[in-house]
Amino acid sequence: MVLGGVIAACLGGALVYFLLPQVFAPDTAWRDQVVDTQEAQAGRIDALDAKLAELPPPAEMPDLGRLETGQEELRATLEELTGQIATLQSRLGALESRPVAEGSGVSEGQITDLQAALDAQRAALAEQKQRIDTLISAADAREAKAESAATATLQQAALTRIRTALDTGAPFEDALADLAQTGADVPDDLRAAAADGVPTLATLQAEFPPAARVALRDARKERADAGEGETGVMAFIGEQLGARSLEPREGDDPDAVLSRAEAALREGRLADALAEIEALPPSGQAALQSWVDSARARMNATDAADALSAQLN
Template sequence: MPAVKRSPRLGEETDGAATAPTEPASSTSGPKDAAKPDADEGRSGDDTSSTRSTPPRSSARFQDPHNAPSKASGFGAGLLGGLIAAALGLGAGWLWLDRSSRADDFDTRLGSLEREVAPLADGLDGLRGETEAGLSALDARLGSTETGLADMAGRIDALDARLVDAENSAGPEGTLAREAVARWQAEVDALRADLETQAQEIAGMAEQAAQEVSAAERTAEQIEAEAAAVAARARARATLAEIEAALETGEPYAALLEELQATSPAGIPDPLVAPAAEGVASRAELIESFPEPARLALATARREGLSGEEGGRVAGFFRDTLQLRSTAPGDGATTDAVLSRAEAALRDGRLTEALAEIEALPEPVREPLADWLVPARTRAEALAAADTLSQSLTEN
């Protein structure tokens, strides 16, 4: 990744080789500012010193110590330190607000997942209650049938005893015994037929009960499996949200990736796996490191006559000498306009659009941006992979 250099100015930038300001530009012009040459004067969309309160590093880095003011004061140093402290405070506040916003979003998504899982748990409890109630009713019916069978068996035993008594009290020719046996035999046959009918009913009820229990078990298993899948997706989505936060800050997320691989029902895209150990370049880092390669790319375009600007090589030479570059987004197909739109998209978080703008430049012009493009593409691919995986976990 290119060395990180911040370029907070919003108009035309000038290289330190052309101008070497010795005091930070401020929003209020003073006598010293009026005495300095301004390479940006008279150009629309160029950098202006009144838009920022801190000087570009590129200018301060090449300052000539012999041209420094002879009367440096402690007040000027204190003012510069105060401005730097204020900038750091604003940056810290921005980070705190950004993290607070991500935390609120994470809590909202987690609450949504809990609401998805709750109905499944309630349905499983209800099914278990219905199954237990059905089994209790079936036990009652079986108990009643068994009682009826026991009563019928008692009646058969009584008939058998009566038959024995009849045989013992029969006359010499056995007439009474035959008549009694015939009558009682009919009763015994009727009782046996009734017993067989009830036995068949009991067998049918038992088979139906077994089928109902089996169906209830299958339904319970299905609900449990679905609940487990929803819980796994919920854990995967929560872990993915933490990974997305790490992508935003540029922190490594190897441990989170292992957890995601263990819980996600969907495969993890390779662009999200590859940079896990070291993390990706953060948006702030890409913004900070963009101006320097952009100036080199614009200088190359002007030197090679590929900038698309009017005036040809001569005008391009003077622009290159003054290192003028637009940072406010402009229209047109000139290299300066393309780079200005790319930087604006980058600052707005539209990294894919920024890369598309740069890809439209000629190959010789893109060459100075090669080292910057590598981490930028890695970040863009990782973000796209995380978004695709998030949609998959939500739909399934």
């Protein structure tokens, strides 16, 4: 007992290393392993922390596959450390609960000191566990940010290809498939136009005049048959020659309606042009139906692309 008191007074905080063999059963070989493992864990955590800090920001990580591989390796290492800490905590708890061997000559004060040493070990392990959890959270956050940035880049690239195809009239099935793979909600109007593309604005502008002449002729005939046609020399010449107004003018007659529709078309206002055409007599609308279908397909596709771009941004 005297010798034990002297050792306790001299070594203080190191009691746990000298008293464990006296207080507990002789199988205490793992004592050194606890200390060595804890020190090794601290070193590995510091190394992982430094490694995580050195990772470049997401904008500099175009290879998402390599990033995911690195994150998985980091996560596996951190989970291994977490398991080791849990094992050490379990051993400390079991060690603390074991009774003092009879005749060991250990005083209550020594037991109290040993208890304090064990509590210190437990606190150190808890601190390491907290650092590991922090590293895992940081790794998850970095991975999520990188994945989000990569997805946004792929979406914008696919959307740019779709817009180019809409401007040139080319099909865009491949670009639409790439966009869908990113998880974007692809509008039906884009899906419907992807296989064949849509007419360009220049094509619609070029095809309108001949279609408008046929529509004007049919509309004039329909109105004449109903007794609503225009009279006079100019009206007669217009009907015979198929002449129509090239500048927008007021009025509800077919020629005025078509003049305003063509003016809107020249300015790229497809919606306004289509709205004007709806004011034509049924025969005039029927003559323009094919053109209207093409114009509406383009308008719907471009509107869907604009809405999708706003949504992704």
